[in-house]
Amino acid sequence: MTMTSTTTIPAAPALPARGEIRPLGQGEVRITGGFWGRRQQVNGSATLSHIEGRLESEGWLPNFDLAAAGKLPEGRRGREFSDSEIYKYLEGLAWEIGRTDDPALEERFRAVVARVAAAQEADGYLNTMFGREGQDPRWANLEWGHELYCLGHLFQAAVARERTRPGADDGLLEIARRAADLVCSVFGPDGIRSICGHAEVELGLAELARLTGEERYLAQAALFVERHGEGSLAEHEWGRSYYQDDMAVRDAEALRGHAVRANYLAAAAVDVAVDSGDDELLAALRRQWDRTVARRTYITGGQGSHHQDEAFGDDWELPPDRAYSETCASIGSIMFTWRLLLSDGDPRYADLIERSLYNVVETSPSADGTAFYYANTLHERVPGAPADPEATSLRASSSLRAPWFEVSCCPPNVARTFASLDAYVATATSDGVRLLQYAPAEVRTRLDDGTPVEFDVETSYPDNGLVRVVVRTDAEFTLGLRVPSWAQGATLRVQSADGVEERDAVPGIAEVRRAFSAGDVVELDLPVAPRISVPDSRIDAVRGCVAVERGPVVLAVESVDLADAGVDDVSRIVLDASVPPVERDGRVWVRIGVLPEDESAWPYGQATDAASPALFDVPLVAYHEWAERGPSTMRIFLPVM
Amino acid sequence: MTMTSTTTIPAAPALPARGEIRPLGQGEVRITGGFWGRRQQVNGSATLSHIEGRLESEGWLPNFDLAAAGKLPEGRRGREFSDSEIYKYLEGLAWEIGRTDDPALEERFRAVVARVAAAQEADGYLNTMFGREGQDPRWANLEWGHELYCLGHLFQAAVARERTRPGADDGLLEIARRAADLVCSVFGPDGIRSICGHAEVELGLAELARLTGEERYLAQAALFVERHGEGSLAEHEWGRSYYQDDMAVRDAEALRGHAVRANYLAAAAVDVAVDSGDDELLAALRRQWDRTVARRTYITGGQGSHHQDEAFGDDWELPPDRAYSETCASIGSIMFTWRLLLSDGDPRYADLIERSLYNVVETSPSADGTAFYYANTLHERVPGAPADPEATSLRASSSLRAPWFEVSCCPPNVARTFASLDAYVATATSDGVRLLQYAPAEVRTRLDDGTPVEFDVETSYPDNGLVRVVVRTDAEFTLGLRVPSWAQGATLRVQSADGVEERDAVPGIAEVRRAFSAGDVVELDLPVAPRISVPDSRIDAVRGCVAVERGPVVLAVESVDLADAGVDDVSRIVLDASVPPVERDGRVWVRIGVLPEDESAWPYGQATDAASPALFDVPLVAYHEWAERGPSTMRIFLPVM
Numbered sequence A, B: 001m002t003m004t005s006t007t008t009i010p011a012a013p014a015l016p017a018r019g020e021i022r023p024l025g026q027g028e029v030r031i032t033g034g035f036w037g038r039r040q041q042v043n044g045s046a047t048l049s050h051i052e053g054r055l056e057s058e059g060w061l062p063n064f065d066l067a068a069a070g071k072l073p074e075g076r077r078g079r080e081f082s083d084s085e086i087y088k089y090l091e092g093l094a095w096e097i098g099r100t101d102d103p104a105l106e107e108r109f110r111a112v113v114a115r116v117a118a119a120q121e122a123d124g125y126l127n128t129m130f131g132r133e134g135q136d137p138r139w140a141n142l143e144w145g146h147e148l149y150c151l152g153h154l155f156q157a158a159v160a161r162e163r164t165r166p167g168a169d170d171g172l173l174e175i176a177r178r179a180a181d182l183v184c185s186v187f188g189p190d191g192i193r194s195i196c197g198h199a200e201v202e203l204g205l206a207e208l209a210r211l212t213g214e215e216r217y218l219a220q221a222a223l224f225v226e227r228h229g230e231g232s233l234a235e236h237e238w239g240r241s242y243y244q245d246d247m248a249v250r251d252a253e254a255l256r257g258h259a260v261r262a263n264y265l266a267a268a269a270v271d272v273a274v275d276s277g278d279d280e281l282l283a284a285l286r287r288q289w290d291r292t293v294a295r296r297t298y299i300t301g302g303q304g305s306h307h308q309d310e311a312f313g314d315d316w317e318l319p320p321d322r323a324y325s326e327t328c329a330s331i332g333s334i335m336f337t338w339r340l341l342l343s344d345g346d347p348r349y350a351d352l353i354e355r356s357l358y359n360v361v362e363t364s365p366s367a368d369g370t371a372f373y374y375a376n377t378l379h380e381r382v383p384g385a386p387a388d389p390e391a392t393s394l395r396a397s398s399s400l401r402a403p404w405f406e407v408s409c410c411p412p413n414v415a416r417t418f419a420s421l422d423a424y425v426a427t428a429t430s431d432g433v434r435l436l437q438y439a440p441a442e443v444r445t446r447l448d449d450g451t452p453v454e455f456d457v458e459t460s461y462p463d464n465g466l467v468r469v470v471v472r473t474d475a476e477f478t479l480g481l482r483v484p485s486w487a488q489g490a491t492l493r494v495q496s497a498d499g500v501e502e503r504d505a506v507p508g509i510a511e512v513r514r515a516f517s518a519g520d521v522v523e524l525d526l527p528v529a530p531r532i533s534v535p536d537s538r539i540d541a542v543r544g545c546v547a548v549e550r551g552p553v554v555l556a557v558e559s560v561d562l563a564d565a566g567v568d569d570v571s572r573i574v575l576d577a578s579v580p581p582v583e584r585d586g587r588v589w590v591r592i593g594v595l596p597e598d599e600s601a602w603p604y605g606q607a608t609d610a611a612s613p614a615l616f617d618v619p620l621v622a623y624h625e626w627a628e629r630g631p632s633t634m635r636i637f638l639p640v641m
Helices: A034-057 A062-068 A082-100 A103-119 A147-164 A172-187 A201-212 A215-227 A259-276 A279-295 A327-344 A347-361 A410-419 B034-057 B062-068 B082-100 B103-119 B147-164 B172-187 B201-212 B215-227 B259-276 B279-295 B327-344 B347-361 B410-419
Strands: A029-031 A426-429 A432-435 A441-446 A452-459 A466-471 A475-483 A490-496 A499-505 A508-516 A521-525 A531-535 A545-550 A553-558 A573-575 A582-584 A587-594 A614-619 B029-031 B426-429 B432-435 B441-446 B452-459 B466-471 B475-483 B490-496 B499-505 B508-516 B521-525 B531-535 B545-550 B553-558 B573-575 B582-584 B587-594 B614-619
Touching: A029 A034, A034 A082, A034 A103, A034 A410, A062 A082, A062 A103, A082 A103, A082 A147, A082 A410, A103 A172, A147 A172, A147 A201, A172 A201, A172 A215, A201 A215, A201 A259, A215 A259, A259 A279, A259 A327, A279 A327, A327 A347, A327 A410, A347 A410, A347 A475, A347 A553, A432 A441, A432 A452, A432 A508, A452 A475, A466 A475, A475 A521, A490 A508, A545 A587, A553 A587, B029 B034, B034 B082, B034 B103, B034 B410, B062 B082, B062 B103, B082 B103, B082 B147, B082 B410, B103 B172, B147 B172, B147 B201, B172 B201, B172 B215, B201 B215, B201 B259, B215 B259, B259 B279, B259 B327, B279 B327, B327 B347, B327 B410, B347 B410, B347 B475, B347 B553, B432 B441, B432 B452, B432 B508, B452 B475, B466 B475, B475 B521, B490 B508, B545 B587, B553 B587
Parallel strands: A432 A475, B432 B475
Antiparallel strands: A029 A441, A426 A432, A441 A452, A452 A466, A466 A521, A475 A508, A490 A499, A490 A521, A531 A545, A545 A553, A573 A587, A582 A587, A587 A614, B029 B441, B426 B432, B441 B452, B452 B466, B466 B521, B475 B508, B490 B499, B490 B521, B531 B545, B545 B553, B573 B587, B582 B587, B587 B614
């Protein structure tokens, strides 16, 4: 596990200690523009400062100052997990600094770390909510206290910082180590035999072990993972499955319970399984992913079917209207999925990551990056009200995107994800590089044997399906390009001094191994023409409906586009599936029928011969762009006429 | 409003002070057997004693003893509304004593009343949870304290008692009056300008006004009704609509928010509107009922689409799998609907009451009357576990019917409804009697002018659709018989000395006015052959599905009946709608197809040509009988092949 100085340590969120596949970090991949480049720019210029502003004004960051001044519990503000938002913000800043080298951000980062450092107690304990006179004691409420959860995010922040600015000497890694040492001593083999109600510390500990080489951090992460299912947490109104304490991780068939907790735990369990060589656990997690993706995931990649417990439903229980599909659950799903990808390279994992990024993580923030969806419904029947820009909203309120929430996990989670997005673009093995997500980018790395792999990616994906890889140095390696599962009919073309070679590229990984010369071009042409997607017949809630997708982007009908059809909501529209969707003027158009507005006193009765509905051509909107034009109703799944 | 001694005062739950329509009370209608007679018998012999046992063992009744002994708050058990369960139990006992004249029940009733009486404070205040040293102060938490809610149930119990045993002198009416006087003085025009977070006190006050002639009880009920929408309650995580404090009652378009609260408030608002002659309010409530029934009600009559807030959803938001359909919401719906019926006699109201009784209120209790569903899903994907008979269950747990709940409003609510069921069977006007619900029964009453109306009802409805009315005394009056809206093709036959006269009876009220002679027979033949019901296309969650109904009874497929079809759950079955449902061996059979068990890694994709499924004939089960044969999966709405 010890890192030697000769090894390249990628600036990436997850770095398995074992395995053939290595993610390319920020220093090796740089997104230079395009869809994700624009989002990263907004994230850096608007979202991060918006978040810091709210962390200050809501009092969550000042809580640390009060702690340092001995003025707690008086004046403490925010929920029991508010400390974690500061750590997620720090993590986001760390990635952003790694990406942009912005001195102003560096200054902000150090200033926040200093305030956090001042609040840490002598024995390493760090939490503004517990342990002081007048507060509840430490570790007394593992179900709901979120103390370990907060520390997990602290550890992830420290890891991000150290991977992007090794040896930065700002104190954050030391803060994390002292806290992690305390966790190991309090919750170790001879300590409190329990877990945190919200998984997260496991992830942080596993990465901190990878970073520091400290074996007992991994051992502690493994202990926490294994303790799930021992029932050490109190019974819960919705069952111990809520916090995954109902059965051993390795015994589960699918993710269940609270969807963020479930994904964070599964991600950590992959870390533990890979680094400790626990193949049985890893196989169990792969099975759980398979079942969860096949039966418990929305077409957007979203997860979580219940508002009540923010939880997965049963298999096939995927209501579009009451979809919870929490932004953070998809971020957790990306973490889990990415770790599985690093364990065996299966490109299906990258398919889900792409889907979740375009259709959940990108849906949450507004175009200007300062308002967010916490939950991401797939069907809005009543237009949401504009959110009060000054207020703090409820997490799953019926408003449009809101600037902040009482439980505000999503905004900083979105920010850290976008800031680290470069690290999800490509992986390396001993013989080459795989390009997994498509964006204009520069890739500059070396294989284990020192072979330099350097290329640029030119693309306006997903608007256009053409991905052009321009090799920048002479080298023999295998270039792998992911062909998404929806991309039937893709083609691959290699242009070199030898001429042009073209072939079909079936979904999976299209590989080109050759002695590349600088200037060689590999072009992957992915068909992004709009297509109709039919849900499995067991997803009862969308029976008789289809969705329209274009490339990786899920489309929707939004009522603001229905004026010409003479309706002001989406309740009476049906799709004329005999007319394929077409592209015109940069939008996808479908033909819809509008059902007559008949009203019966009782809505269950004899079938009536429906009159032929009036037909209209209407444009669809990318789901991630919905509700950007004011209050509207919306649906992804369209009833077929 | 003053009752004169010459007026018959029916022993019925709701007695409008104004209006042409009078319910026939317990003394005038007696259910003598059949479907509801059997349920009433179980209710009297098993359910009521089961409830009292739990009220004792859970400590909820002993709380009153502790209060009387000055030993509170130590030892108090149960939630803040547990007092109300004792009052609902007393109400149930009162109706049952009225129905059966059982001296043992009379003794139990008086014993419980004595314990309640001992806990009342000098100024009339009565609640075991508030106001003592060490407890929260009185009226300080109107949002959640349920103090007024509890008193509303106390008032209803006192009214039931006085209407069934006038002048019983057990003290209950005096307890209620003292408490009501206190409520009027604390919350009157010059008092606290607020409401209870859970409507109910309005209902109790309105009925207490009718019983006692005390005008200010009605005025106080009206004040509480009118104060809804003033925003006197605190903001709520799910909006003030949760407790109907978001807008004035008369301004709403449909019932909204918590479904029990919404129905209780609407019922009380009808009482207030009728007794105070507020026609505008009454018209608003009729509109709300129309919209709620047309767009927010399940085929079972159930209401409430959300688990999270036990609330109505938006229009058309009626997921069968996540249906909450709380038993108490349907009891509230019956109270609201019954009051509207008494206001104008529209038989559609009786249709909904019948539907709710057969398909929700009857679904809740087990056949033996000692276990209950709190929520009534229309689609169970994963078999529920048997409930622990010793334990207290969570209200919407995934278990089968459970003996008791931490929030146990439903069992006593079911008990008081069944015990008072006779009073929902028929109404009288100045010129005759209408029979609204069908059960073997004796009807013995007098019209306002003294005309004796006496007849027996003979029927095995709903098994058989023939309802036979045998007149027992000579008199001229109008006999009205409700023809449910589903009963297309009903016929009416009058057999008398004049011969036999037969005619078609269209849905609504079939009337026969004549000078009846004892021995005359009126037969209504309602076609109860199984029929297919198609949901409105806007109910997205059941698109492409139909339900099978038989008479007033909604049917379901239950997995325990699918062994011959080779499947152990209901996820892969489709209905062959080309084969009409048939009756055989006392059950309704349908032909279903079983879809192949194919599994795709991603459940949204290209349409595949489905293989023709294997076909099987399977029997349906009455929804109210489901899960009586052990754990199973179930669905009411069947996808059409």
